[in-house]
Amino acid sequence: MDLGDxxxxxxxxxxxxxxxxxxxxxxxxxxxxxxxxxxxxxxxVTTDALVEGVHFRWDWSxxxxxxxxALAVNVxxxxxxxxxxxxxxxxxxxxxxxxxxxxxGVYEGLAQAxxxxxxxxxxxxxxxxxxxxxxxxxxxxxxxxxxxxxxxxPGDVLAVTGPLGASAAGYQSLVDGRTEPRSCIEAHRRPKAxxxxxxxxxxxxxxxxAIDISDGLSSDLHRLAEASGVGALIEPGRIxxxxxxxxxALALWGEDHELLVALPEDALEAAGSPLHAIGRVVEEGVxxxxxxxxxxxxxRHFN
Amino acid sequence: MDLGDxxxxxxxxxxxxxxxxxxxxxxxxxxxxxxxxxxxxxxxVTTDALVEGVHFRWDWSxxxxxxxxALAVNVxxxxxxxxxxxxxxxxxxxxxxxxxxxxxGVYEGLAQAxxxxxxxxxxxxxxxxxxxxxxxxxxxxxxxxxxxxxxxxPGDVLAVTGPLGASAAGYQSLVDGRTEPRSCIEAHRRPKAxxxxxxxxxxxxxxxxAIDISDGLSSDLHRLAEASGVGALIEPGRIxxxxxxxxxALALWGEDHELLVALPEDALEAAGSPLHAIGRVVEEGVxxxxxxxxxxxxxRHFN
Numbered sequence: 001m002d003l004g005d006x007x008x009x010x011x012x013x014x015x016x017x018x019x020x021x022x023x024x025x026x027x028x029x030x031x032x033x034x035x036x037x038x039x040x041x042x043x044x045v046t047t048d049a050l051v052e053g054v055h056f057r058w059d060w061s062x063x064x065x066x067x068x069x070a071l072a073v074n075v076x077x078x079x080x081x082x083x084x085x086x087x088x089x090x091x092x093x094x095x096x097x098x099x100x101x102x103x104x105g106v107y108e109g110l111a112q113a114x115x116x117x118x119x120x121x122x123x124x125x126x127x128x129x130x131x132x133x134x135x136x137x138x139x140x141x142x143x144x145x146x147x148x149x150x151x152x153x154p155g156d157v158l159a160v161t162g163p164l165g166a167s168a169a170g171y172q173s174l175v176d177g178r179t180e181p182r183s184c185i186e187a188h189r190r191p192k193a194x195x196x197x198x199x200x201x202x203x204x205x206x207x208x209x210a211i212d213i214s215d216g217l218s219s220d221l222h223r224l225a226e227a228s229g230v231g232a233l234i235e236p237g238r239i240x241x242x243x244x245x246x247x248x249a250l251a252l253w254g255e256d257h258e259l260l261v262a263l264p265e266d267a268l269e270a271a272g273s274p275l276h277a278i279g280r281v282v283e284e285g286v287x288x289x290x291x292x293x294x295x296x297x298x299x300r301h302f303n
Numbered sequence: 304m305d306l307g308d309x310x311x312x313x314x315x316x317x318x319x320x321x322x323x324x325x326x327x328x329x330x331x332x333x334x335x336x337x338x339x340x341x342x343x344x345x346x347x348v349t350t351d352a353l354v355e356g357v358h359f360r361w362d363w364s365x366x367x368x369x370x371x372x373a374l375a376v377n378v379x380x381x382x383x384x385x386x387x388x389x390x391x392x393x394x395x396x397x398x399x400x401x402x403x404x405x406x407x408g409v410y411e412g413l414a415q416a417x418x419x420x421x422x423x424x425x426x427x428x429x430x431x432x433x434x435x436x437x438x439x440x441x442x443x444x445x446x447x448x449x450x451x452x453x454x455x456x457p458g459d460v461l462a463v464t465g466p467l468g469a470s471a472a473g474y475q476s477l478v479d480g481r482t483e484p485r486s487c488i489e490a491h492r493r494p495k496a497x498x499x500x501x502x503x504x505x506x507x508x509x510x511x512x513a514i515d516i517s518d519g520l521s522s523d524l525h526r527l528a529e530a531s532g533v534g535a536l537i538e539p540g541r542i543x544x545x546x547x548x549x550x551x552a553l554a555l556w557g558e559d560h561e562l563l564v565a566l567p568e569d570a571l572e573a574a575g576s577p578l579h580a581i582g583r584v585v586e587e588g589v590x591x592x593x594x595x596x597x598x599x600x601x602x603r604h605f606n
Contacts, residue, residue, distance in 0.1 A: 026451055029530070031383035031515055032349035032441075034449045037340045045425060046335035047440055049394040051432040080334035091352040091394075091438045122348060129354040129436065135394045137350055137440035138335075146337045148329055212334055227332070 001100045024087070024122045033122035035087050041141040046077040052132040060174045063105025064112070065189040066134060071113035073214060074138035076193035076257040080212035082147045082202020083140030085119045085195060090136050093129035106134065109190075117195055147202045147210035152228035152262035152281045156208055159268065159275035161197045161259045164217055165245035168254025181244030191257040198259055200272035207271065209262040216253030218294055220260055225286055228262070233287040234279035234294065252294075304403045327390070327425045336425035338390050344444040349380040355435040363477045366408025367415070368492040369437060374416035376517060377441035379496035379560045383515035385450045385505020386443030388422045388498060393439050396432035409437065412493075420498055450505045450513035455531035455565035455584045459511055462571065462578035464500045464562045467520055468548035471557025484547030494560040501562055503575035510574065512565040519556030521597055523563055528589055531565070536590040537582035537597065555597075 026034035037043065048070070050056055056066050075085045090110065094103065114121055119138065152158075170188030173180065194212070201207050211224045217239070225232045239251045262281050263271060288294040329337035340346065351373070353359055359369050378388045393413065397406065417424055422441065455461075473491030476483065497515070504510050514527045520542070528535045542554045565584050566574060591597040 026347075026384070026449055030449075030451050030453075031380040031513075032347045032386070032443070032449075034345055034347045034384065034445065036345050039342060042337055042339050043346070043442075044329075044335045044337045045390065045392050045440075045442065047392040047394045047426065047438070048428045049396050049430045049432075049436070049438060051396055051430055053433070054431050077334040081329070081337065083335070087348065089348050089350040089440055091350045091440075093352050093354055093436055093438075123350065125351045127352045127354055128357050129352075129434075130356070131433065133352070133396055133432065133436050133438075135350070135352060135396075135436075135438040137348075137392055137394075139346075139348065139442070140335070142337065146329055146333075146335075148333050150333075 002097050024120055033087070033089065035122060038141055038143070041143055044078055044081045044083040044140045044142055044146060045137065046074050047135065047137040048074050048077070049133055049135040061189050063102045064109035067106035067109025068113045068190045070134045070136040071110050071117065071119060071138070072191050072193050072257070073255070074136050075113070075117045075119065075195060076191065076212045076214060078138055078140035079193050079195045079198030080147065080210050080259055081140070081142065082198045082210070083142045084199060085117050085138055085140045087122050087139045088114065088119050088136055089122060090124035090134070092124065092126050093133040094126070095130060095132070096128055098132065117193060144202065147198070147207050149209055149211050149224050149227035152209035152224060152230050154230055154281050154283050155264070156262040156281040157265045157268060157277045158232060158234065158279040158281060159261055159263065159277045160213070160240070161194050161273060161275060163240040163242040164213070164251035164256045164258060165248070165254065166242035167191060167256050168216070168250040169242070169245045171254060172250070184242065184244045187242065188255070191255055193257055194259050197273040201259065201261060204270055204272035206267035207261050207263045211260050213256045213258050213260055215255065217256070217260065218252040221294070222286055224260060224262065231282040231284040231286060232279060233282050233290070236288055238276070238278045240276045305400050327423055336390070336392065338425060341444055341446070344446055347381055347384045347386040347443045347445055347449060348440065349377050350438065350440040351376050351380070352436055352438040364492050366405045367412030370409040370412025371416045371493045373437045373439040374413050374420065374422065374441070375494050375496050375560070376558070377439050378416070378420045378422065378498060379494065379515045379517060381441055381443035382496050382498045382501030383450065383513050383562055384443070384445065385501045385513070386445045387502060388420050388441055388443045390425050390442045391417065391422050391439055392425060393427035393437070394430070395427065396430045396436040398433060398435070399431055401435065420496060447505065450501070450510050452512055452514050452527050452530035455512035455527060455533050457533055457584050457586050459565040459584040460568045460571060460580045461535060461537065461582040461584060462564055462566065462580045463516070463543070464497045464576060464578060466543040466545040467516070467554035467559045467561060468551070468557065469545035470494060470559050471519070471553040472545070472548045474557060475553070487545065487547045490545065491558070494558055496560055497562050500576040504562065504564060507573055507575035509570035510564050510566045514563050516559045516561050516563055518558065520559070520563065521555040524597070525589055527563060527565065534585040534587040534589055535582060536585050536593070539592055541579070541581045543579045
């Protein structure tokens with residue numbers, strides 16, 4: 001059976017029974033979803049698209065992996081703001097001949113990620129297209145000011161929520177046709193979003209700037225520095241490497257989805273979540289050790 | 304200059320100066336947008352994707368038309384709930400060789416629609432893909448219970464907010480290579496969302512069910528009837544036809560984006576917005592005049 005046999009409505013019906021019911025006042029199936037907002041909360045919204053052949057390959061990732069990743073990368077953006085993820089809507093573009101077990105797999109992974117991160121999938125759109133594009137929009141709530149990218153100050157410590165390099169090492173293994181290290185391949189296929197860490201860091205009130213490492217430490221460090229109008233110096237020997245990562249250079253790129261934060265050195269203990277200090281904010285330039293410029297700049301999707 | 308030359312960040316920078324500033328606490332450029340919610344409001348969320356070659360053709364629609372339509376079709380879903388549209392995020396997938404004037408055009412149309420409907424574009428994602436897919440997510444606020452599809456009761460009047468058939472007639476003209484009627488072609492390229500009407504209808508408190516006519520009266524009538532567990536009888540002679548629509552059958556399909564509502568007959572005057580009664584809710588079946596079954600069923604995107 002394929003999507004053409006089932007039709008969009010048949011497919012939505014099939015899904016509805018499988019989605020956990022949540023707080024939505026009006027869920028999937030109406031013109032729009034209606035969700036209640038905690039009084040006094042502000043909202044945070046993000047959207048990311050995963051394109052077949054660009055962001056994922058069916059020979060490297062299962063449909064379930066793709067569904068998981070679509071949610072996790074969006075939730076990671078919410079985590080970088082220090083928000084609690086709440087709701088998501090999915091726009092799924094797919095060829096009519098897409099097998100229903102592929103779609104079921106995408107939704108299964110999405111449902112697993114929703115359960116893990118406390119997100120309710122409240123609506124969506126399924127459309128015909130020559131290839132699969134999974135576009136997810138996630139909405140979170142904030143009970144106080146968000147963490148942003150633009151508040152880092154010279155003298156701040158730069159720190160990350162966990163070890164780096166696993167996703168890039170996993171990607172490299174897939175490129176080389178290797179099946180090890182499994183933990184790295186898994187990190188590439190099913191990234192984890194640092195939601196608890198993000199909320200704790202925001203609530204601590206000591207963080208000056210935060211970003212999630214979605215395109216690699218090098219790119220996202222440049223972004224944070226540029227947004228804050230400062231420079232950054234990373235001490236390469238202090239970057240924590242994930243198990244299975246033998247080449248420290250892998251820590252500089254890849255979608256690790258750890259959070260990178262800037263905060264005063266004397267606030268490290270008060271940050272509410274364990275952090276690994278890897279460097280400090282300087283006046284200008286982005287450096288990998290004293291006097292060694294760190295290139296790379298922001299990841300460019302189009303060139 | 305194309306998207307590959309500019310890069311995603313260059314493109315976002317280019318856009319940022321052109322977007323009107325709004326209420327967002329954190330707008331485009333951070334991991335996620337942060338927006339304030341009116342105290343006591345609930346939210347309504349919808350997403351729709353427009354795929355090149357499936358939902359639009361560059362020889363029929365300008366880039367600006369595509370941008371307009373991406374927002375308008377989503378806002379129309381919010382209007383059907385009776386919500387005030389507030390915010391939107393855009394995921395734009397496009398080939399690297401897409402000319403920048405095409406992208407500028409999409410954003411120009413989007414900005415025009417945002418200004419028309421009071422929507423703030425607060426964030427987005429731009430990704431590489433073999434073809435253009437414009438996925439927009441719109442968020443609205445509700446200061447009371449939403450209108451939904453499932454409350455129609457036998458005996459209710461069925462009514463629409465305006466004349467039908469223009470979009471289908473415009474589509475037919477484009478298929479036939481005609482340039483008239485211009486108003487119909489315009490209706491197809493740049494549908495209007497019935498936001499004011501939706502809010503007024505919801506606030507009147509007399510509407511039992513509502514849906515926007517996004518796939519044609521026939522399809523959306525079936526949807527409303529099915530969701531409400533009722534039937535419907537349309538009196539074909541009472542369907543208001545848009546100027547330029549010579550064939551009444553065109554009123555049964557096409558993306559008119561008028562609202563279709565069910566409400567008690569004696570409440571027509573109290574509905575808060577002018578309505579055209581076109582039939583009534585019955586126990587079962589969907590009929591175009593007594594004893595004539597109205598086929599078509601919900602529009603199927605995949606078959």
